[in-house]
Amino acid sequence: MLRSCAARLRTLGALRGPPGGRRLPGSEPRPALRSFSSEEVILRDYSVPNPSWNKDLRLLFDQFMKKCEDGSWKRLPSYKRIPAEKIQNFKTHLLDPKLMKEEQMSQTQLFTRSFDDGLGFEYVMFYSDVEKRMVCLFQGGPYLEGPPGFVHGGAIATMIDTTVGMCALMAGGVVMTANLNINYKRPIPLCSAVTINSQLDKVEGRKFFVSCNVQSVDEKTLYSEATNAEVEANLGFVSGSSWLQIPNFQHQDSLPLRDDQHRSA
Amino acid sequence: MLRSCAARLRTLGALRGPPGGRRLPGSEPRPALRSFSSEEVILRDYSVPNPSWNKDLRLLFDQFMKKCEDGSWKRLPSYKRIPAEKIQNFKTHLLDPKLMKEEQMSQTQLFTRSFDDGLGFEYVMFYSDVEKRMVCLFQGGPYLEGPPGFVHGGAIATMIDTTVGMCALMAGGVVMTANLNINYKRPIPLCSAVTINSQLDKVEGRKFFVSCNVQSVDEKTLYSEATNAEVEANLGFVSGSSWLQIPNFQHQDSLPLRDDQHRSA
Numbered sequence: 005m006l007r008s009c010a011a012r013l014r015t016l017g018a019l020r021g022p023p024g025g026r027r028l029p030g031s032e033p034r035p036a037l038r039s040f041s042s043e044e045v046i047l048r049d050y051s052v053p054n055p056s057w058n059k060d061l062r063l064l065f066d067q068f069m070k071k072c073e074d075g076s077w078k079r080l081p082s083y084k085r086i087p088a089e090k091i092q093n094f095k096t097h098l099l100d101p102k103l104m105k106e107e108q109m110s111q112t113q114l115f116t117r118s119f120d121d122g123l124g125f126e127y128v129m130f131y132s133d134v135e136k137r138m139v140c141l142f143q144g145g146p147y148l149e150g151p152p153g154f155v156h157g158g159a160i161a162t163m164i165d166t167t168v169g170m171c172a173l174m175a176g177g178v179v180m181t182a183n184l185n186i187n188y189k190r191p192i193p194l195c196s197a198v199t200i201n202s203q204l205d206k207v208e209g210r211k212f213f214v215s216c217n218v219q220s221v222d223e224k225t226l227y228s229e230a231t232n233a234e235v236e237a238n239l240g241f242v243s244g245s246s247w248l249q250i251p252n253f254q255h256q257d258s259l260p261l262r263d264d265q266h267r268s269a
Numbered sequence: 270m271l272r273s274c275a276a277r278l279r280t281l282g283a284l285r286g287p288p289g290g291r292r293l294p295g296s297e298p299r300p301a302l303r304s305f306s307s308e309e310v311i312l313r314d315y316s317v318p319n320p321s322w323n324k325d326l327r328l329l330f331d332q333f334m335k336k337c338e339d340g341s342w343k344r345l346p347s348y349k350r351i352p353a354e355k356i357q358n359f360k361t362h363l364l365d366p367k368l369m370k371e372e373q374m375s376q377t378q379l380f381t382r383s384f385d386d387g388l389g390f391e392y393v394m395f396y397s398d399v400e401k402r403m404v405c406l407f408q409g410g411p412y413l414e415g416p417p418g419f420v421h422g423g424a425i426a427t428m429i430d431t432t433v434g435m436c437a438l439m440a441g442g443v444v445m446t447a448n449l450n451i452n453y454k455r456p457i458p459l460c461s462a463v464t465i466n467s468q469l470d471k472v473e474g475r476k477f478f479v480s481c482n483v484q485s486v487d488e489k490t491l492y493s494e495a496t497n498a499e500v501e502a503n504l505g506f507v508s509g510s511s512w513l514q515i516p517n518f519q520h521q522d523s524l525p526l527r528d529d530q531h532r533s534a
Contacts, residue, residue: 112418112459115415115423146377162422165421165422183450
């Protein structure tokens with residue numbers, strides 16, 4: 005699905021660096037301000053520590069930043085929105101103006117970045133290209149509640165979906181989640197840090213199979229796991245889209261899209 | 270999981286009616302105010318139309334309200350939070366005070382009710398006890414974006430999880446989602462209305478198997494489906510909990526909890 009197009013743009017945009025200079029990945033961001041320009045909102049990298057991060061999350065972050073020093077791992081920046089000019093073509097082609105008013109189109113935000121600091125999804129992802137592993141460090145805030153005091157099963161599914169999707173995207177370019185199969189073992193306490201570990205298991209043509217588990221920081225508790233999450237490369241949306249460049253776009257073969265992969269009219 | 274305990278409490282609380290009178294289910298609620306008492310926040314029923322609901326969603330709502338007239342269907346009210354006194358025991362038993370500060374505990378909100386009107390999850394559920402069917406009418410707002418212009422796969426998983434969980438809860442009381450297996454067929458446009466249809470297929474001991482599909486309003490487009498979502502009755506959390514009453518608590522037999530169903534210490 006195009007979820008990962010958007011994620012890719014947000015990430016690529018970050019790697020080129022925002023105008024006006026760039027913060028070092030490990031450094032503290034500007035304090036969250038209640039009023040700021042839309043430019044700052046778009047360009048703020050959310051995958052760095054903020055005051056809401058608990059001790060465990062910060063510790064894990066530091067450990068992974070250390071792994072980045074020799075280049076074997078890299079931290080993925082993360083943004084709330086794609087700059088308007090980059091997606092204008094895309095939205096014009098795909099959006100139905102009868103559904104979304106102009107005002108709503110300008111309000112859209114990445115779901116996982118739609119909460120104020122500390123209230124929703126606090127996370128950062130690290131990727132190892134050699135191992136084809138994506139690790140997401142995640143802390144779920146009080147607005148993600150399901151059972152009293154615990155993270156909603158749908159919020160867990162959201163982070164698993166995001167992690168496996170990014171894992172496949174890094175390996176294969178534009179992707180779409182076709183299947184998610186999640187086993188919930190134990191509830192995750194709100195405001196606790198967990199690691200979401202995903203691994204690319206195999207590639208069959210345009211299909212990428214990724215497994216994933218969600219563990220406590222000390223690795224003693226398995227909270228959830230996703231087996232054989234299937235993510236598919238989606239060629240149909242790329243061809244004809246002039247704004248999208250995927251440097252590492254790799255497919256073992258080119259297959260025509262199935263009928264059910266075309267967006268319904 | 271206890272997600273459904275919380276949902277049940279929120280629903281039962283509603284059926285008894287809030288103090289100070291009760292709005293008719295089909296009537297327009299008070300306009301959303303930016304400043305209001307916490308009592309009003311807790312007691313506001315979110316499963317009634319508000320100005321953000323599009324034409325399709327309102328039409329579907331009216332159709333289902335009509336089905337409720339003979340009692341064969343009922344609308345489920347939905348709240349942002351459980352009143353503090355009802356969950357105090359629960360939270361004291363289960364929450365780790367090292368993880369959540371007092372301030373954070375008072376900030377918790379049901380994930381699917383954590384956005385301002387029109388920005389996130391707009392939905393209402395209707396249940397048929399005779400058919401054991403739960404239908405959720407859902408409209409995803411601009412803060413649920415995944416691919417530009419479309420609903421995030423995790424937001425879809427959230428609504429599927431919520432719907433199948435409520436379906437099983439109505440049939441069997443306190444439940445926990447054990448497995449979710451979702452096939453994503455087509456992306457759902459932001460701000461469009463869809464129906465999430467779930468059906469209780471079978472009960473095996475404490476396991477409830479529910480199937481579910483997500484369709485367009487005209488039923489011509491299948492967006493996603495969940496096959497054999499497994500929801501389990503969780504007796505361990507009920508015994509010893511004095512605050513919880515489940516009027517229709519039914520189990521075909523009583524089995525001891527497996528080790529992996531106990532919350533890890």
